[in-house]
Amino acid sequence: MDKVKFGLIGVGNMGTNHLGFFCGGKIKNAVCTAIADLNESKLRAARAAHPGDYAVYRSGEELIDRAEVDAVLIAVPHYAHPPLAVRALRKGLHVVLEKPAGVYTKQVKELNAVAEQSGRLFTLMYNQRTDPLYREMHRLVAAGEIGEVRRVNWIITNWFRTQFYYDSGAWRATWKGEGGGVLMNQCPHQLDLMQWIVGMMPHRVRAFCHFGKWHAIETEDDVTAYLEFPNGATGVFVTSTGDSRGTNRFEILGSRGKLVCEKDTLTVYRLSSDLQQFLKEAREGFAEPACSVEVIPQKGENPQHVGILNNFTNAVLGLEPLYVDGREGIRCVELINAMLLSSWQDTAVTLPIDDDAYLAELEKHIRSSKEKRGEDLLIDNTMSFGGTK
Secondary structure (H helix, E strand, O other): OOOEEEEEEOOOHHHHHHHHHHHOOOOOOEEEEEEEOOOHHHHHHHHHHOOOOOEEEOOHHHHHHHOOOOEEEEOOOHHHHHHHHHHHHHOOOEEEEOOOOOOOHHHHHHHHHHHHHHOOOEEEOOHHHHOHHHHHHHHHHHOOOOOOEEEEEEEEOOOOOOHHHHHOOOOOOOOOOOOOOHHHHOOHHHHHHHHHHHOOOOOEEEEEEEEOOOOOOOOEEEEEEEEEOOOOOEEEEEEEOOOOOOOEEEEEEEOOEEEEEEOOEEEEEEEOOOHHHHHHHOOOOOOOOOEEEEEEEOOOOOOHHHHHHHHHHHHHOOOOOOOOOHHHHHHHHHHHHHHHHHHHHOOOEEOOOOHHHHHHHHHHHHHOOOOOOOOOOOOOOHHHOOOOO
């Protein structure tokens, strides 16, 4: 094939942006030949915003079953991610799935099993992995530039959201409709990046999730989590949608240095000797190892969503390797589930989590979930792309 034919399932806020990428010619070797949404008004709005030669379907299932496509891009509310992806893979289609991979680990494991057996390409929209600074952090840690990781801290609170934002969708910030709040909606990228960059998952989590602390919502809008890693490293992850002029600071301390990413700048501290060895052998009480400092500003291409879609398209055509294996999406979902489960049970949670225990707790919250009424609104979400460092 010369071009990969895509079907776009879901033309809400994010899906409409994706449609613009295709119709604007930003995905070089691809064309959108079909779109689908359950909401007729969203279909009309999408066609008005980005007219094109594509078929229109009233559901994702109908598009998968009937449309002439090679791949689908799924951008719908979270619970529908795995079922639609599974249906597409079993149909023989390649799949791009918006984050998160699912709401709970059990359904994501089922998706991963189908993906592995399908012989088709499957990727997650982890567009933050295209950021040059995060790629450099990943390289530096993997190369041992800062030695063994000792501490990981990320405060990511520049997600300020108004009550209007939460009221703009009947599914938003409800257990039944979204399956979570700031962790499930805003933070999948950071939770993915954290484990990807440091090269390991935490093995124990103690989290304090505050539900509807700042907004009239069911789900978490303020979280502080303590993390323990298999090598003895510790960490703290803090996030909120209630902080104005919030912070985005990602810090990794190693035995030979430190990385600090903040305000579109990566600062690399390199120690002259191993920290543990120095503190044991130094003959002065307040001495520290000599340290060099390198400041790396944001530079180079940061293609974000367009980069992921171009890579996926080229991977389908055999032109380059797939950048993000969609099966890695289970890690982010497991971290979210662990944090919520820790708060619900008021105890530390060991990873891997008990899939059935988490699902049982989630179902309790779904049963008590209150229905939100009103028309879903399209709001401009481009300011949320990337989360300014």
